[in-house]
Amino acid sequence: MAGLRVPRDRLPAALRRLLRAAGGRRAVHLPRGEPGRTAALYVHWPYCEKRCSYCNFNKYIPRGLDEPAMRSCLTQEAQTLLRLSQVQRITSVFFGGGTPSLASPLTIATILDTISQSTHLAGDAEVTLEANPTSAGASRLAGFQAAGANRLSIGIQSLDDSELRLLGRTHTAGEALRTLEEGKKLFPGHTSVDVIFGLPGQTLASWVRALEKLLPLCDDHVSLYQLTLERGTSLFKQVHQGSLPMPEPDVVAEMYEAAREALQEAGFRQYEVSNFARNGALSTHNLSYWQGSQYIGLGPGAHGRFVPLGEGKSLREARIQTLEPDNWMKEVMAFGHGTRKQTALSEGDVLEEILALGLRTDVGISHQGTEVLLEGSSCAGLSATNPPQFASGVVGGENIPWNPRALSARSSRAGWTVPPCEGSWRWLVVASNPEDIVATL
Ligand SMILES: C[S@@+](CC[C@H](N)C(=O)[O-])C[C@H]1O[C@@H](n2cnc3c(N)ncnc32)[C@H](O)[C@@H]1O
Ligand SMILES: C[S@@+](CC[C@H](N)C(=O)[O-])C[C@H]1O[C@@H](n2cnc3c(N)ncnc32)[C@H](O)[C@@H]1O
Numbered sequence: 204m205a206g207l208r209v210p211r212d213r214l215p216a217a218l219r220r221l222l223r224a225a226g227g228r229r230a231v232h233l234p235r236g237e238p239g240r241t242a243a244l245y246v247h248w249p250y251c252e253k254r255c256s257y258c259n260f261n262k263y264i265p266r267g268l269d270e271p272a273m274r275s276c277l278t279q280e281a282q283t284l285l286r287l288s289q290v291q292r293i294t295s296v297f298f299g300g301g302t303p304s305l306a307s308p309l310t311i312a313t314i315l316d317t318i319s320q321s322t323h324l325a326g327d328a329e330v331t332l333e334a335n336p337t338s339a340g341a342s343r344l345a346g347f348q349a350a351g352a353n354r355l356s357i358g359i360q361s362l363d364d365s366e367l368r369l370l371g372r373t374h375t376a377g378e379a380l381r382t383l384e385e386g387k388k389l390f391p392g393h394t395s396v397d398v399i400f401g402l403p404g405q406t407l408a409s410w411v412r413a414l415e416k417l418l419p420l421c422d423d424h425v426s427l428y429q430l431t432l433e434r435g436t437s438l439f440k441q442v443h444q445g446s447l448p449m450p451e452p453d454v455v456a457e458m459y460e461a462a463r464e465a466l467q468e469a470g471f472r473q474y475e476v477s478n479f480a481r482n483g484a485l486s487t488h489n490l491s492y493w494q495g496s497q498y499i500g501l502g503p504g505a506h507g508r509f510v511p512l513g514e515g516k517s518l519r520e521a522r523i524q525t526l527e528p529d530n531w532m533k534e535v536m537a538f539g540h541g542t543r544k545q546t547a548l549s550e551g552d553v554l555e556e557i558l559a560l561g562l563r564t565d566v567g568i569s570h571q572g573t574e575v576l577l578e579g580s581s582c583a584g585l586s587a588t589n590p591p592q593f594a595s596g597v598v599g600g601e602n603i604p605w606n607p608r609a610l611s612a613r614s615s616r617a618g619w620t621v622p623p624c625e626g627s628w629r630w631l632v633v634a635s636n637p638e639d640i641v642a643t644l
């Protein structure tokens with residue numbers, strides 16, 4: 204599954220050139236509103252019942268877990284990092300893992316209380332909890348709702364019992380569907396499912412049948428992840444020893460296309476590479492990552508991106524907390540937080556993230572969607588016969604979404620004219636061919 208950061212060497216060449224151009228100049232700034240005053244907040248619960256065969260997330264099978272100690276460390280770290288960031292409002296909270304539905308509702312409620320006491324957490328802020336089917340009975344789910352969760356993300360993964368066994372899941376398809384039913388009753392319109400495709404032995408026909416079964420039952424949000432064979436997992440070993448046949452890449456691509464079509468027919472909007480929503484049920488938490496907003500990460504291995512204003516700093520930092528839970532707890536008890544690594548991000552770094560993540564979404568990059576603005580100052584190379592193939596940004600006050608087709612429709616209707624490069628224009632143009640790069644920042 205794609206991580207939160209795309210390595211620079213995997214960005215298209217055009218983007219890399221653009222980034223190099225931006226690196227040395229002061230092209231990116233936090234311009235309007237109250238930069239740095241709001242953030243999303245992620246809480247990592249690092250424990251699972253059992254290791255799934257495909258998963259290399261930061262998770263541990265606990266031997267004698269001390270939940271009160273974990274709870275107290277998470278609240279302590281929340282207080283420290285909220286003070287450090289000086290954010291005045293938390294826009295969304297996401298309890299991820301690991302398996303946060305193994306934590307008690309008291310832990311969830313205590314963390315949310317701490318956030319509310321340290322800063323402002325709006326009553327209608329999205330609060331997601333990830334739930335595994337087996338650890339989420341109806342009464343537990345009601346407990347999480349009473350604790351303050353208002354969105355549920357259920358790891359269904361597959362609706363085929365033999366696939367679930369292959370994945371090392373602890374639940375059956377029947378249990379997954381029961382949890383989905385219970386979730387929909389408690390969180391109507393706010394229940395999401397995670398499904399993985401491209402599994403060993405899966406065919407296009409079996410995947411289409413699975414979608415036909417799932418789509419009539421699911422709520423308004425679906426995340427579809429192509430299986431990544433992660434080094435170090437037991438599935439990776441089995442596939443590389445030749446004991447499990449993986450579907451051909453072309454077949455996996457067809458599976459993705461088939462899913463996009465089926466979801467579209469079922470009324471879903473694909474708002475990100477792997478995410479689909481209908482009735483406006485987009486996840487505001489995940490969107491804030493893709494739009495380049497600040498976020499604070501609590502708990503073992505959590506990632507964060509925020510400006511530590513409380514330390515008098517002005518650059519955004521990429522932060523990662525200590526991975527191993529016992530070590531993380533010791534550090535929190537000693538220092539108030541378990542931040543293992545903090546790296547100041549240059550303006551070019553921030554721009555790189557905004558581009559790589561923003562282009563995952565259907566709306567692309569716009570000044571309304573992101574905290575960061577780009578000020579264009581050149582349009583050399585643009586002409587009616589050499590229009591940009593891909594563009595995103597604001598030209599003459601008008602937003603151009605990341606949508607090559609919309610752009611070419613626009614250019615063929617009106618004829619693409621070279622925009623005057625003066626005045627207060629803010630824009631970004633990215634071309635498909637490095638030679639065509641027209642935005643020098
Ligand atoms: C890290 S899990 C945490 C949530 C919960 N424990 C669960 O299993 O549903 C979040 C999601 O990541 C996805 N995931 C994990 N490993 C993956 C892999 N190797 N390839 C594709 N998706 C993966 C799964 O769909 C899973 O629901
Ligand atoms: C793959 S996403 C699944 C989101 C889900 N499909 C939804 O719509 O709510 C969730 C997983 O990503 C990882 N994750 C998300 N934000 C993170 C952060 N800030 N730091 C570390 N891991 C994070 C966690 O392992 C979490 O279980």
Ligand code: SF4
Nearest residue numbers: 251254255258300301
């Ligand atoms: S997929 Fe979820 S339940 Fe399975 S090991 Fe990973 S985090 Fe734990």
